[in-house]
Amino acid sequence: MATKKVQQKKKDTKGLSRHIRTFWILVGSGILTIIFIFLLASWGVFGSLPDETSLENPEKNLATEIISSDGKTIGKFYKENRTPAQYDSLPDHLVNALIATEDVRFYDHSGIDAKGTLRALVYLGSKGGASTITQQLAKLFFTEQVSRNKFQRGMQKIKEWVIATRLERRYTKEEIITMYFNEYDFVNQAVGIESASHIYFDKSPASLTTAESAMLVGMFKNASLYNPLRNPVGVTNRRNVVLDQMEKYGFISETVKDSLQALPLGIKFTPQGHDEGIATYFREYARHFMEDWIKKNPKPDGSNFNIYQDGLKVYVTIDSKMQEYAEDAVTSHMSRLQEVFDDQNKNNKTAPFRHITEKETAGILNSAMRVSDRWREMTKQGKDEEEIIQSFKEKVPMRVFSWRGEIDTVMTPLDSIRYHKSFLHAAMMSMTPQTGEVKAWVGGIDYKRFKYDMVKKGKRQIGSTFKPFVYATAIDQMHMSPCDTLPNTIYTIPQGRHHLLEPWTPKNSGNSYGGMVTLKYALANSINTITARLIDRVGPEPVIDLIDKMGINTKNMPAVPSIALGTADISVYEMVGAYSTFANQGVFVEPILIQRIEDKNGTILYQNVPKTRDVISEESAYVTVSLMEGVTQSGTGTRLRGTWAVNSPVYKKAITGYPYDFKNPIAGKTGTTQNQSDGWFMGMVPNLVTGVWVGGEDRATHFGSITYGQGATMALPIWGLYMQKCYADKDLDVSTGEFPKPENVSIETDCAKWRETTPTDVEEISDEFDF
Structure with missing residues (x-):
């Protein structure tokens, strides 16, 4: 047993x-x-894995940044809007929020959390997954989107584990966290924490609050689901879960958690799309500049830089605050001027056009139709012309521009063309004359709808803003003084002189003649007959030679006396550069927009070298400036002084921001062209020259009278609003002093002893030319 x-x-x-x-x-x-x-x-x-080199230098599409002179990123060029942040720029509460929510044992494991993995296996994921921050980074970096096939997903998970352990061997914990923040797509074109911080809160990561950090970390769970713009309630709840986790693991107290959970999201959505943000027209100029530069400047290996993925940094002269002030001034004035324009067109049967025939109107609309995107796309599709034209007459749903925001409506594409042609446009550029640095650039009223840049591409007749060039030539060559007098009488330049085929007799606006007037008075009040006498004395060729040296393209400019009254087409860009020569004591400095270009490692690839040339003497420049000061002291620009007003409420509405009440020295010139098609104002203080143009897309789009259509009403208010804000911002240090006077000035500029014998009422005096 x-x-x-x-x-x-x-x-x-x-x-x-x-x-x-x-x-x-x-x-x-x-x-x-x-x-x-x-x-x-x-x-x-089971599929390729990144090699060691790829792990050391993971490939990224890095956005090229446009950085303003005051250190602000004002735009980007990208396929993915990614700008890398450094670990030092990530606040502690942002990192703590990530660790508390995604991987609390992050500093204790080597890429794979054994405890978390075991828990996930035992509970089949019901008590949380086991993915570490490192594994999630591996997934973002090197693997494609999650497969729905369980076997493939299993294999992908294994690859993520392998990669995670390699990442842990290669990088420090801080580097892994930084890469994770830099790689994640927070949607709405916000790739990486740097872009996300700016797009959702308009601040850098270092400035994020604890609540803002919690919101962004909460988006790691599913950015599409927790999109702050589409699901604010869900995002708030998710943020509060992150705050709960931070309190659970001792990163914040319960009291702090409760107070933060009660806060609103505080989103300040600042999109960084190519059509949004500030300086959109300038950014398009910068893009073309970069593309041209890249063609001529290859990398050391012979390949070309890519502005959409190489992470270049483009340092520009634009000042972000001055740019905002300029855009605000344009928007403020143009939205109100448009109301007046629309009001005047209510009884205009040919609106928005004036003084043209039905045939001419049809020609304008037909030309616009043929260069439209719709015409181009339908042509690509093989549609014939008759079918395309018919499509422009059929009503379709669309969105159209308005100063109160885009409008959803139904209209024919042809009516849409006419509607958008009813808007007045504006362009503005502001520059430091001593350095050539362009501080503000506004190419139009809305880049999304009206992409044509009127600062540099657009050229329009400039009216009486051309006259200072004639006066400057007379001063420089004939030593004339602002106090010299000429008869304000009808003046004819006979046939044959200065290549004239017919006699030329310009008229003054309002047929205002009589008496002897000083040059200072004549320019201040834009008297055409005096300008005609001057160009007859000096000849057109020396004037053209002068402006050519000042950076204006004179290739197709006829050498005829009528150019004196602004018949030439010139851009705002050229005019500001030329006027800056006067403010810079006779020295032309070519406008500068791109200061330098760096690669992603900070190596300088391009450095601007200023281009300058002497044009006229210091004395001649100073005397010309003195002449133009008269425009704002007693001429067409006096409303800048707060000494001019009218009784019409509608007119007051049109001249936004009046009175401006500037007390400091200002030199300037207004300009108005035939039929009030273009309104100009060029304004200067010693360290800032700014040019403004206002007009319709077509010359037939204009005001019906000089009262509203002159440069002093259309363009000058934008300058006034802009300068008010510039002066209010003391950090900008815009000059309020006198223009520097050279030593030994022999030309008399103080005309106080001279007796003015002409009428002083300049309310309706225009600088419109007539020939």
């Missing part, structure tokens, strides 16, 4: 040993299998 028990015991022990051995064989086999699977994955059997 005892023997049987012993034998049974031995048998049981032997069986147990066999089971134990089998168990360990199975466990060992399982471990070996797992190891083998990991080895196969690391060898690339």
Whole structure:
């Protein structure tokens, strides 16, 4: 009996040993299998893995940044809007929020959280997953989107584990966190924490509050679902979960958590799309500049830079605050001027056009139709002309521009063309004359709808803003003084002189003639007959030679006396550069927009070298400036002084921001062209020259009278509003002092002793030319 028990015991022990051995064989086999699977994955059997070089230098599409002179990123060029942040720029509460929510044992594991993995296996993921921050980074960096096939997803998970362990060997914990923040797509064109901070809160990551950090970290769960613009309630709830986690793990107190959870999201959405943000027209100029520069400046290996993915930094002269002030001034004035324009067009049967025939109107609309995107796309589709034209007459749903925001409506594309042609446009550029640095650039009223840049591309007749060039030529060549007098009488330049085919007799606006007037008075009040006398004396050729040296393209400019009244087409860009020569004591400095270009490592690839040339003497420049000061002291620009007003409420509405009440020295010139098609104002203080143009897309789009259509009403108010804000911002240091006077000025500029003998009422005096 005892023997049987012993034998049974031995048998049981032997069986147990066999089971134990089998168990360990199975466990060992399982471990070996797992190891083998990991080895196969690391060898690339289940799909390619990044090599060591890729891990050291992960490829990224880095946005090129446009950085203003005051250090603000005002735009980007990108396929992915990604700008890398450094770990030092990430606030502690942002990092703590990530760790508390995504991987609380981040600093204790080597890429794979064994405890979390075991928990996930035991509870089948019901108590949270096991993905570490490192694994999530591996997924973002090197693997494609999650597959719905369970086997493929399993293989992908194994690859993520392999990559995660490699990342942990290669990088510090801080580097891994930084890469994770830089790689994640927070939607709405916000790739990486740097872009996300600016787009959702208009601030850098270093300035994020704890609540703002929690919101962004909450988006890691699913950015599409937790999109602050589409799901603010869900995002708030998710943010509060992150704050709960931060309190749970001791990063914040319960009191702080409760107070933060009660806060609103505080979103300040600042999109960084190519059509949004500030300086949109300038950014398009910068893009073309970069594309041209890239063609001529390859990388050391011979390949070309890519502005959409190489992470270049383009440092520009634009000042972000001055740019905002300029855009605000344009928007403020143009929205109100448009109301007056629309009001005047209510009884205009040919609106928005004036003084043209039905045939001419049809020609304008037909030309616009043929260069439209719709025409181009339908042509690509093989549609014939008759079918395309018919499509322009059929009503379709569309969005159209308005000063109160885009409007959803239904109209024909042809009516849409006419509607958008009813808007007056504006362009503005502001520059430091001593350095050539362009501080503000507004190419139009809305880049999304009206992409044509009227600062540099657009050229329009400039009216009486051309006259200072004629006066400057007379001063420089004939030593004339602002106090010299000429008769304000009808003046004819006969046929044959200065290449004239017919006699030329310009008229003054309002047929205002009589008496002897000083040059200062004549320019201040834009008297055409005096300008005609001057260009007859000096000849058109010297005037054209002068402005050519000042940076104006004179290639197709006819050498005829009528140019004196502004018949030439010139851009705002050229006019500001030329006027800056006067403010810079006769030295022309070519406008500068791009200061330098750096690669993503900070290596300087391009550095601007200023281009300058002497044009006229210091004395001649100073005397010309003195002449133009008269425009704002007693001429067409006096409303800048707060000494001019009219009784019409509508007119007051049109001249936004009046009275401006400037007390400091200002030199300037208004300009108005035939039929009030173009209104100009060029304004200067010693360290800032600004040019403004206002007009319709077509010359037939204009005001019906000089009262509203003159440069002093259309363009000057934009300058006034802009300068008010510039002066209010003391950090800008815009000059309020006198223009510098050279030593030994021999030309008399103080005309106080001279008796003015002409009427002083200049309310309706225009600088419109007539020939």
